[in-house]
Amino acid sequence: MERFAVLPPGVSAGEFARAVAEFRACVGAGHVYVTPEQLVPWTQVMLPFEDEAFAPAGVVSPASVEELQRLLAVCNRYRVPVWPVSTGRNFGYGSALPATRGQVILDLKRLNRILEVDPVLCTALVEPGVTYQQLHDYLREHNIPLWLDFPAPGPLASPMGNTLERGGGQTPYGDHFGNCCGMEVLLGDGTLLRTGLGGIAGTRSWQAYKYGFGPYLDGIFTQSNFGIVTKLGLWLMPAPPAHLTFLAMWPDREAVARAVETIRPLRYDGTIGNFGVLVNDALLMTSFHRRAEVYTGTGAISDAAVRAVAAPRGIEPWCYLFSLYGRPELIELNTRIVTTAFEASGARLIAGVHDPMSINELTLQAFSLLNWIGSGGLAWFAPVAPCTGADVAKQNRLARAIMDAHGMDFFSGATFNGREVLNVMPLVFNRDDADERRRARACFEELLTRFAAEGYGFYRTGIGFMDRVAELHGATLLDVNRRIKRALDPNGILAPGKSGIHPLPGRT
Amino acid sequence: MSRRWALSAGCAAAVGIAVLLGAARSPAQSAGEWRGPQHLWDALCAYCHGAGVSLQLLGAQLPAPLIAEVTRRGLKAMPPFAPTQISDAELAALAEWVSRSEPPLRPATGVSANGDGR
Numbered sequence: 001m002e003r004f005a006v007l008p009p010g011v012s013a014g015e016f017a018r019a020v021a022e023f024r025a026c027v028g029a030g031h032v033y034v035t036p037e038q039l040v041p042w043t044q045v046m047l048p049f050e051d052e053a054f055a056p057a058g059v060v061s062p063a064s065v066e067e068l069q070r071l072l073a074v075c076n077r078y079r080v081p082v083w084p085v086s087t088g089r090n091f092g093y094g095s096a097l098p099a100t101r102g103q104v105i106l107d108l109k110r111l112n113r114i115l116e117v118d119p120v121l122c123t124a125l126v127e128p129g130v131t132y133q134q135l136h137d138y139l140r141e142h143n144i145p146l147w148l149d150f151p152a153p154g155p156l157a158s159p160m161g162n163t164l165e166r167g168g169g170q171t172p173y174g175d176h177f178g179n180c181c182g183m184e185v186l187l188g189d190g191t192l193l194r195t196g197l198g199g200i201a202g203t204r205s206w207q208a209y210k211y212g213f214g215p216y217l218d219g220i221f222t223q224s225n226f227g228i229v230t231k232l233g234l235w236l237m238p239a240p241p242a243h244l245t246f247l248a249m250w251p252d253r254e255a256v257a258r259a260v261e262t263i264r265p266l267r268y269d270g271t272i273g274n275f276g277v278l279v280n281d282a283l284l285m286t287s288f289h290r291r292a293e294v295y296t297g298t299g300a301i302s303d304a305a306v307r308a309v310a311a312p313r314g315i316e317p318w319c320y321l322f323s324l325y326g327r328p329e330l331i332e333l334n335t336r337i338v339t340t341a342f343e344a345s346g347a348r349l350i351a352g353v354h355d356p357m358s359i360n361e362l363t364l365q366a367f368s369l370l371n372w373i374g375s376g377g378l379a380w381f382a383p384v385a386p387c388t389g390a391d392v393a394k395q396n397r398l399a400r401a402i403m404d405a406h407g408m409d410f411f412s413g414a415t416f417n418g419r420e421v422l423n424v425m426p427l428v429f430n431r432d433d434a435d436e437r438r439r440a441r442a443c444f445e446e447l448l449t450r451f452a453a454e455g456y457g458f459y460r461t462g463i464g465f466m467d468r469v470a471e472l473h474g475a476t477l478l479d480v481n482r483r484i485k486r487a488l489d490p491n492g493i494l495a496p497g498k499s500g501i502h503p504l505p506g507r508t
Numbered sequence: 509m510s511r512r513w514a515l516s517a518g519c520a521a522a523v524g525i526a527v528l529l530g531a532a533r534s535p536a537q538s539a540g541e542w543r544g545p546q547h548l549w550d551a552l553c554a555y556c557h558g559a560g561v562s563l564q565l566l567g568a569q570l571p572a573p574l575i576a577e578v579t580r581r582g583l584k585a586m587p588p589f590a591p592t593q594i595s596d597a598e599l600a601a602l603a604e605w606v607s608r609s610e611p612p613l614r615p616a617t618g619v620s621a622n623g624d625g626r
Contacts, residue, residue, distance in 0.1 A: 033591075041590035044582045061592045091587065109592040112538045133551050134537045155555050156587070364555040370585035371561070432584075 005036045006055045008080045008102045016057065019078040023060045026070040033059040042088060042096045042105050046378045048429060048440035049464045054097040056083070056105045063110040065230050069190055071106070075493045082106040083495045084228045086128035086161035089153045092378035092426065093165070094463035099497030106228070115231065119144045123181065123207035124234045128160040135159060136362055146236040149173040150357055152366035160232045164222050165460060168415060168422070170357040172325055173237045174275045175417055177222055182206040182233035185221050188489025193227070207233035223460065225495035226488045240325040244335065245355045248347040249316035253303065255346065256396055257389030259318055260421065262345040264387050267416045271334050274358055275415040276322030281310040283411040284319060286372040287365070299407040316348070323358045369428060377431030379444055382459040383451050385421040395423050395456065399447060406443035422459045448472060470500020539595040545605035548598065552589065558612065562586065567611025576603035
């Protein structure tokens, strides 16, 4: 009998062998992976946990919704849990790995059709395995003047995966969930649902109107394990007539509150066209230096060490990167408005900065961050602040104190969407060093606890931290999520543990 | 202020009537669908290895088996690339192509590999 290194919880080797045989019958033997050597490409852990914590039992890769339906029938029969990934590029949040050990990764990369692009309505309909690169190339090859909005792992990641994680980018369409429209979802019991207007035969409005009739369901399929989204509608941005990117820089480390108070009205009234990102000098320095070149002391890097390399480059302690979009005359007017506002707050403004993500140019430059230490250790701490200077400054002081205590460098990259600031703080650590891994994990856990104690919630989190984050958002919310889970996926086979939602007693 | 804003390339292209474009001509980018090593290099590798994020591999004359193994398994900050994304045959051809490549004519600029401003 075939031997397996890891088994799904509660499933015997014999049962799993039979399930695997049926998987092979569904998708072909070449698309089922079960040996430890075969599974290596799906098992990179960037987070501060041991590799074994999330070890999958296998990987299966269907090429159609029909194959996927047959696979789910097998999973229901044998109670084999599956963890769907579009392209598995959720770097720093878990990449392709499941939240719990022993799940079968459902790799949807082969479901990769761009089903429709409508250049008049500026919409698209895509499958999970379509990458931003693929859609970008498609638009170029067809000379369609629409822009995409990429997350940091842009070329490698998928619009589906990032939208379902409620990721963001740096154009005016940076709220990815806010710019999706219509889903096809396969539920755990095999039901194939189209949300919004997708249930109306022959409709041409599925990608035009989000809300449909009755309850608006799309949100429950994001950061969730209630179904597998197999098609996703997107709104794409018409290429603007012109654009201009700026860097505003404040010369003092206490400028954060002033910066936020300056940015908020310019975002609310639409002058600034994208989220922009407010970063500290340390984060910017990761693009130019490795940590060992800058700091050899113990503990977290000092401000003085950062200033020693940032100042010669003309980089100030706080920098806000943002863009204006629109007709040239509007950009000229808005340039005067933002110049007046930022200069009044004590900032220096540089116009004409090149930021690829803000202007539909694919890039992976953001991952220069990983060169800082070089071992691939990364965990995004992602608290939400109300969009006030006092809150963002308070969060930064708190995070800095906690990170200092654990010897972790403080990086901050805050983005401005609606009434909130997503105050994202990457923990970059030496994953090869067991002690540093433990410190990073302890740091992250203390950050979660103390931020929640101050009333702050979290935009997103990685596997390994999901149970704790769900707990911090309240028992009633988690209970309601579990009741929805039970109704839509009665056998609890879809992604147990995603966002802390465990379906069945004993499966936690 | 002088005219420092950038005009978006392609914004003036006229799109008159609704044309729903199907998948028939779409260049899919999963295992078995790549046009060749150059296509793979441009779409997956060059963003780091030709853009200053990681080591320039073109002209480095690394052994092809090493390139293939690191691509498949990942290494520290480099993510692994699964056989659902690049087939074994495509990976072998890519590794051979990179191993035998000439150094680039221009050094990496830090600009995305296919960026034309759109």
